[in-house]
Amino acid sequence: MxxxxxxxxxxxxxxxxxxxxxxxxxxxxxxxxxxxxxxxxHPGAVAVIPITKDNKIVFVEQFRKPLEKSIIEIPAGKLEEGEEPEVTAIRELEEETGYTASSLSFVSSFYTSPGFADELMYIYITDQLEKMENPVAGDDDEFIEILELTLDEAKQYLEEERIHDAKTNYAILYLHALEMR
Structure with a gap:
């Protein structure tokens, strides 16, 4: 029991x-x-902490209907049935940012809202980004803008609540902890 x-x-x-x-x-x-x-x-989701060669973090800004506002987030998306989280992570990175990655490292996973949902979020990180010559088309109903920010800029956006979701907060805290080592 x-x-x-x-x-x-x-x-x-x-x-x-x-x-x-x-x-x-x-x-x-x-x-x-x-x-x-x-x-x-919920089938689960993935998110990627993408780091460029000049040490900037790639974010996407998009309107979130439940919040009635746009927020800035790390690229993320829903797992498709039978799809491995790492495959989803690469697909979402490509669709949302126009970047691909030769490798990803698993960071952690967590339940996003265990009081009422079973969504399990997998977080990956990569600093092996390459701009795609022919970017993959994103979802028809997804309108996003790409931002590349330093960690300090991201922390400022966090304070301003322009970054205001759990996965992206987690990513910034994770990167801050790595920086403090």
Whole structure:
């Protein structure tokens, strides 16, 4: 038995979309009482910390509808069914930035919002960037601008909340920690 396990009594699928599935589960709590849990099922995602030869970090700025504003982020995207995270990372890097990489290093993975979602985010880093001669076309519904920032500039954008998402915050903290070694 798992510590504090909540046993599912009933599960109702509410929505099955392109990116997520929403379900409501009735569960039995460790104390024997019951509760409802609203859950988002997500296939997982990747993000890349791309470092140029002149030691700048490649970011993308895009509008995020849930926030009703644009934010600056490291390149990222959803895992496709059966796709390995490293393959997704290269694909997203190419589609979003016009760069490719000869190699990636795995940094970490983490659950983005474990209170209601099972999305697992894989983070990679590379300083082996090469500009593509023929950039891959991105998604039709994705409008982005590429920015190349120093770590100090990125930290400033963090303070200004122009960078304001968990994966990019993590990336900046990670790079800061490497710099402090």
């Amino acid at each position: 798992k510590k504090f396990e909540e046993k599912t009594i009933k599960s109702e699928k509410i929505y099955n979309g392109k990116m997520i599935q929403l379900q409501v589960d009735d569960v039995t709590l460790p104390n024997g009482k019951t509760a409802k849990r609203e859950l988002i099922k």
